[in-house]
Amino acid sequence: MSVTIKDVAKLANVAPSTVSRVIADSPRISEQTKQKVRDAMEELGYYPNFIARSLASRSTHVLGLVMPGSADVVFQNPFFSNVLQGLSESAHEKKYALQMTTGKKESEIYNSVVEMVQGRRVDGIILLNSHINDKIMKYLLSTDFPFVVIGKPYENLDQITHVDNDNILAAREATEYLLTLNHKKIAFIGGSLNLVVTIDRLLGYDIALRQAGITLNSQYVIHEEFLQEGGREAISELLKLSEPPTALVVADDLMALGVLKKLDEYGVLVPKDLSIVSFNNVLFTEMSKPPLTSVDINIFDLGYEAAKNLIRKIENPDEPIRRIIIPHQIVERSSCKEYRSN
Amino acid sequence: MSVTIKDVAKLANVAPSTVSRVIADSPRISEQTKQKVRDAMEELGYYPNFIARSLASRSTHVLGLVMPGSADVVFQNPFFSNVLQGLSESAHEKKYALQMTTGKKESEIYNSVVEMVQGRRVDGIILLNSHINDKIMKYLLSTDFPFVVIGKPYENLDQITHVDNDNILAAREATEYLLTLNHKKIAFIGGSLNLVVTIDRLLGYDIALRQAGITLNSQYVIHEEFLQEGGREAISELLKLSEPPTALVVADDLMALGVLKKLDEYGVLVPKDLSIVSFNNVLFTEMSKPPLTSVDINIFDLGYEAAKNLIRKIENPDEPIRRIIIPHQIVERSSCKEYRSN
DNA sequence: TTGTAGGCGTTATCAG
DNA sequence: CTGATAACGCCTACAA
Numbered sequence: 217m218s219v220t221i222k223d224v225a226k227l228a229n230v231a232p233s234t235v236s237r238v239i240a241d242s243p244r245i246s247e248q249t250k251q252k253v254r255d256a257m258e259e260l261g262y263y264p265n266f267i268a269r270s271l272a273s274r275s276t277h278v279l280g281l282v283m284p285g286s287a288d289v290v291f292q293n294p295f296f297s298n299v300l301q302g303l304s305e306s307a308h309e310k311k312y313a314l315q316m317t318t319g320k321k322e323s324e325i326y327n328s329v330v331e332m333v334q335g336r337r338v339d340g341i342i343l344l345n346s347h348i349n350d351k352i353m354k355y356l357l358s359t360d361f362p363f364v365v366i367g368k369p370y371e372n373l374d375q376i377t378h379v380d381n382d383n384i385l386a387a388r389e390a391t392e393y394l395l396t397l398n399h400k401k402i403a404f405i406g407g408s409l410n411l412v413v414t415i416d417r418l419l420g421y422d423i424a425l426r427q428a429g430i431t432l433n434s435q436y437v438i439h440e441e442f443l444q445e446g447g448r449e450a451i452s453e454l455l456k457l458s459e460p461p462t463a464l465v466v467a468d469d470l471m472a473l474g475v476l477k478k479l480d481e482y483g484v485l486v487p488k489d490l491s492i493v494s495f496n497n498v499l500f501t502e503m504s505k506p507p508l509t510s511v512d513i514n515i516f517d518l519g520y521e522a523a524k525n526l527i528r529k530i531e532n533p534d535e536p537i538r539r540i541i542i543p544h545q546i547v548e549r550s551s552c553k554e555y556r557s558n
Numbered sequence: 559m560s561v562t563i564k565d566v567a568k569l570a571n572v573a574p575s576t577v578s579r580v581i582a583d584s585p586r587i588s589e590q591t592k593q594k595v596r597d598a599m600e601e602l603g604y605y606p607n608f609i610a611r612s613l614a615s616r617s618t619h620v621l622g623l624v625m626p627g628s629a630d631v632v633f634q635n636p637f638f639s640n641v642l643q644g645l646s647e648s649a650h651e652k653k654y655a656l657q658m659t660t661g662k663k664e665s666e667i668y669n670s671v672v673e674m675v676q677g678r679r680v681d682g683i684i685l686l687n688s689h690i691n692d693k694i695m696k697y698l699l700s701t702d703f704p705f706v707v708i709g710k711p712y713e714n715l716d717q718i719t720h721v722d723n724d725n726i727l728a729a730r731e732a733t734e735y736l737l738t739l740n741h742k743k744i745a746f747i748g749g750s751l752n753l754v755v756t757i758d759r760l761l762g763y764d765i766a767l768r769q770a771g772i773t774l775n776s777q778y779v780i781h782e783e784f785l786q787e788g789g790r791e792a793i794s795e796l797l798k799l800s801e802p803p804t805a806l807v808v809a810d811d812l813m814a815l816g817v818l819k820k821l822d823e824y825g826v827l828v829p830k831d832l833s834i835v836s837f838n839n840v841l842f843t844e845m846s847k848p849p850l851t852s853v854d855i856n857i858f859d860l861g862y863e864a865a866k867n868l869i870r871k872i873e874n875p876d877e878p879i880r881r882i883i884i885p886h887q888i889v890e891r892s893s894c895k896e897y898r899s900n
Numbered sequence: 901t902t903g904t905a906g907g908c909g910t911t912a913t914c915a916g
Numbered sequence: 917c918t919g920a921t922a923a924c925g926c927c928t929a930c931a932a
Contacts, residue, residue: 220908220909220910221909221910222909232909232910232911233910233911233912236909236910236911236912237911239910239911240911264909264910265908265909265910267908267909267910268908268909268910268911269909269910269911270910271908271909271910271911272909272910272911272912273910273911273912274911
């Protein structure tokens with residue numbers, strides 16, 4: 217069928233094993249024969265068969281990416297494209313391919329992962345969306361198959377290499393930014409408490425308030441899905457309060473966009489009546505009306521580092537467990553304003 | 559190392575080939591031995607090695623997705639996540655994995671594709687972003703390796719299975735919609751003319767105008783990248799005209815968002831002063847201010863059908879070339895208004 | 901219905 | 917520095 221190592225060997229008058237060595241650029245082959253073999257490869261249009269190579273070398277040079285359920289809203293979030301871009305670029309630089317797996321239900325995804333791992337389809341795995349009680353993480357940990365998580369594992373922190381932001385600090389800073397602007401009544405709108413990101417950002421918010429001597433008002437904390445629809449629901453509840461907040465910490469840009477929309481419907485002006493700071497700093501934050509002040513978490517880097525460290529781990533089993541923290545910074549735009557009590 | 563077909567064979571007291579047949583659920587094996595073998599597999603925790611299976615059967619059950627350059631703006635477009643979602647779901651249903659390949663430059667991407675194909679890494683390939691003079695398409699065509707394109711090939715239309723919208727019609731309808739609202743001065747803002755989508759949408763726009771007896775004003779046609787930044791550049795040129803348009807056909811939602819932003823800066827009100835209809839109907843169209851009237855092209859389906867038809871083609875080489883057209887429909891929101899001349 | 905043996909295209913381990 | 921030869925784990929005639 218297609219041209220194999222044997223054909224090349226024959227044409228170059230060497231043994232197949234020699235050709236193999238030339239492919240690997242082994243230093244123990246004379247430049248002369250190398251050239252001879254390369255010419256033969258060229259002439260025949262030879263390309264190594266990756267599958268055969270994988271089988272023999274027991275490594276695929278493929279990274280597996282576990283995606284949120286295909287019906288999942290997370291998919292729609294620009295966050296996703298951004299990590300993917302980082303992962304993709306990093307993998308490509310190191311000559312690794314990226315393979316993704318999905319499923320509709322959690323259990324389906326779990327099975328896909330098991331198949332990937334046991335079936336030796338990939339050399340390592342990247343986990344997105346760290347949440348409480350993650351079975352996949354536990355499984356991976358039990359098989360000690362190379363993997364990294366983007367975000368922060370809920371358990372076994374010191375046994376899992378992960379790439380994350382310091383979300384506690386980030387949320388704290390975001391909240392402090394609002395406090396600096398003289399806001400006292402600051403609400404928090406976040407996604408599901410099953411997600412570790414939500415937990416961390418809520419924590420940071422809480423810490424900032426405490427330090428400012430403000431006790432957390434439980435009516436000011438709302439959890440919705442990380443989707444704009446969620447943000448919209450949340451807002452009406454807040455506005456009904458007898459003492460509505462003057463500022464909002466929103467855990468995701470897309471949600472913030474929904475909030476903005478809803479506020480507009482209610483005739484609430486941003487930032488005049490209400491200030492908003494959100495997270496992620498995705499593309500459209502500067503396109504919204506008003507442009508959103510958002511915490512840039514450098515999503516691309518999250519992906520880039522994740523792939524990079526996974527590959528490290530694959531190629532060097534003794535690589536220590538690492539916790540990589542990607543820096544963040546508040547990007548000020550026009551959704552916040554100093555509060556004046558009159 | 560890990561448990562193989564031989565271990566199972568031994569435990570079940572059968573030959574390895576029998577185990578192989580049980581895996582393939584061959585009808586020529588008695589239910590009795592099947593059960594016996596399955597029990598053994600269960601007991602040993604056996605999982606077939608995909609790599610070995612691929613090598614022997616000469617098929618990988620992997621689809622290759624060729625992505626735009628990793629630095630490319632297209633990556634940022636929600637369009638991308640949406641096709642991916644469709645591809646992913648479809649592939650998963652048929653038990654195929656999805657593998658992506660990137661590169662920064664066109665040539666790098668080309669090489670990745672050749673490697674994928676010659677290296678037998680994948681069983682078929684999905685091409686995104688059809689443009690003029692696509693070398694990858696030509697290469698694939700020359701090797702008659704299974705592939706489908708999402709969008710419309712520029713050449714060899716009848717030799718390439720592709721999944722597309724009727725973009726000419728869609729653009730025509732979008733323009734007619736504006737004409738119905740009494741607009742006469744309608745401008746077109748599109749992406750690069752290298753992209754077939756742009757060509758088609760421009761064509762549809764032109765047809766609609768002609769039919770309405772309006773001759774195309776070349777100053778009304780502007781091409782920019784499919785990114786919001788592009789949209790913003792475009793707008794200032796238009797507003798400088800002595801007879802600025804009263805309506806805009808914008809070839810992409812993200813661009814339209816940029817346009818909206820720019821218009822806002824210039825104090826132009828939408829839809830009062832200017833009507834806008836755009837394409838794709840991605841998530842944020844309903845979140846913008848004002849919500850955008852957009853042509854829904856059912857992006858998910860584009861992806862879903864692409865994967866589905868590629869798999870068909872892989873599993874049945876005699877499958878005819880197909881042209882699959884995904885329907886579209888205008889979703890009316892608040893960015894268009896009837897034009898009154900006074 | 902089941903077993904035997906060879907092959908898929910490489911890499912790896914020995915020799916030499 | 918290079919050549920045999922045996923894996924890698926599974927599939928598939930062919931034989932029984």
